[in-house]
Amino acid sequence: MRLDNVGRSANRPTANIVAEALIKTVRIASSIEPLPLPGESNGLGDGGTTVAFEGCGIASWSVTAFLFDLDGTLLDSVYQHVLSWREALEAHDIQLSVWKIHRKIGMSGGLFTQGLLRETGRPLSPELIAAVQEAHAEAYQRRMDQVRPLPGAQELLDHLSSVQVPWAVATSGRTGSAAAARRFLDIPLDIPVVTRDDVEHAKPDPDLFTEAARRLGVAIEEAVVVGDSVWDLLAARRARALGVGLLSGGYGEDELIRAGAYRVYADPSDLLAHLDEVGGRRVGRERDGQR
Amino acid sequence: MRLDNVGRSANRPTANIVAEALIKTVRIASSIEPLPLPGESNGLGDGGTTVAFEGCGIASWSVTAFLFDLDGTLLDSVYQHVLSWREALEAHDIQLSVWKIHRKIGMSGGLFTQGLLRETGRPLSPELIAAVQEAHAEAYQRRMDQVRPLPGAQELLDHLSSVQVPWAVATSGRTGSAAAARRFLDIPLDIPVVTRDDVEHAKPDPDLFTEAARRLGVAIEEAVVVGDSVWDLLAARRARALGVGLLSGGYGEDELIRAGAYRVYADPSDLLAHLDEVGGRRVGRERDGQR
Secondary structure, eight states, X not given: OOOOOOOOOTTSOHHHHHHHHHHHHHHHHHTSOOOOOOSEXXXXXXXXXXXXXXXXXXXXXXXXXXXEOSBTTTEEXXXXXXXXXXXXXXXXXXXXXXXXXXXXXXXXXXXXXXXXXXXXXXXXXXXXXXXXXXXXHHHHHHHGGGOEEOTTHHHHHHHHXXXXXXXXXXXXXXXXXXXHHHHHSOOOTTSOEEOGGGSSSOTTSSHHHHHHHHHHTOOGGGOEEEESSHHHHHHXXXXXXXXXXXXXXXXXXXXXXXXXXXXXXXXXXXXXXXXXXXXXXXXXXXXXXXX | OOOOOOOOOTTSOHHHHHHHHHHHHHHHHHTSOOOOOOSEEEOOTTTOEEEEOTTSOEEEEOOOXXXXXXXXXXXXXXXXXXXXXXXXXXXXXXXXXXXXXXXXXXXOHHHHHHHHHHHHTOOOOHHHHHHHHHHHHHXXXXXXXXXXXXXXXXXXXXXXXXXTOOEEEEOSSOHHHHHHHHHHSOOOTTSOEEOGGGSSXXXXXXXXXXXXXXXXXXXXXXXXXEXXXXXXXXXXXXXXXXXXXXXXXXXXXXXHHHTTOSEEESSHHHHHHTGGGGTOOOOOOOOOSOO
């Protein structure tokens, strides 16, 4: 059975559409049985996903994939990034309050640097931007021994893998960030880790998340984007994904809700405890005798 | 002329009372002339303040005094404090996410440490609390060269002095914090700087602010408490002062409003630009021929 599209239309309020999609996903997920891990998958349309399973033909099912931001969402690294940016900016005679840096963390490094320099009214030569980015990378490298996985991050990822829910990581950091992710978290090699180097535009553009969904072979509209910053949530909205906010990057709850978070949890551990609220149930093969 | 009390009553909504008090203060302030700096002052009642001026008898006037928190309000030091607490906790094998530490900054060190240890479920021996506090002080000392005054902090304080508005600093830090304040800011020696060591209970108890008001000789109910954390604003409410929030400590705007902020500004510079909105006008001697 091919699942119907959820029936999005530009004239209907987003909240209703999201609620319907969730209800539908959960209803479907509840009525079907566990399924072996997909060997290969292809996104088809924006309502359901058709997945090819080796040795068992074609099964159609709706699945909520999870696309995770990295810093502040899986890793407790935001405050180290913030003070590294501060150090890098000061090294180039740019004075900026630390809280303003914090509120821009999670944008792409280029946009971030441009935004900060615009606030200071300094001219934005590409050389200066590159130099500040390099100084940040160096300063963060020195602080990386203070970075830890957030509570429940590994357990959440392991749980999703064990119940065969597709997931990926999408970070505004460069390829080095992917290496950092693997230093702190056990991420299987077949899990996509999309970085700034893989896409043309980073957050708040939606490219990182749409690319992650593409690599998973799932429709972005069926995916849940989990992030700690308003930039993750704005990117999620632009991608038409469902945004879920975590407080673990230091933003306030209302800031995340105003940016479009459907739900806000404290950290990965709290999200894991409430996974059913965001459609993260065990999904499996449908047995309806129609094929 | 002795000013009437604003007429607070437990049955009236706080917002109305606050608005009335502000309107009254601004109206009074607008109608009167500049005044020489008080040589001595005494708080009398909770509606107006009677101040004795050397050589010119007794003048009665309503004045909005400003009581400032230090870290995150006048100094850009919160993120350095946060990572210093993190380091101190880890040194004692206490793992806690950095954002949770951030959200407790501004409480008294003792309450803060107890709160953090309670979250981790560890037993709270006084020795452990003292050891963590000492490790924090040492770690913060190492980071203090990264601390800066917040934009507009010195200008705001200088402006208040120049227009003869009383002001004081009230910090949950120990006496060492007062020395730090004077390292980064030019605070005249006759300005009260109240620290944790001067009162029995620190924020969110109101003692720091009531003590600061007492030293200024102003009624706490006529004072504006300026702080970056919800603990400042809760303490302000408990003291029946007017709370004004600043974003410069990294809390979100809604968090501060929910905690009771009457207004929220970005930083001291932004507050200075909008000082008339919180009753911070030039106040002076009343000439009404009634005395």
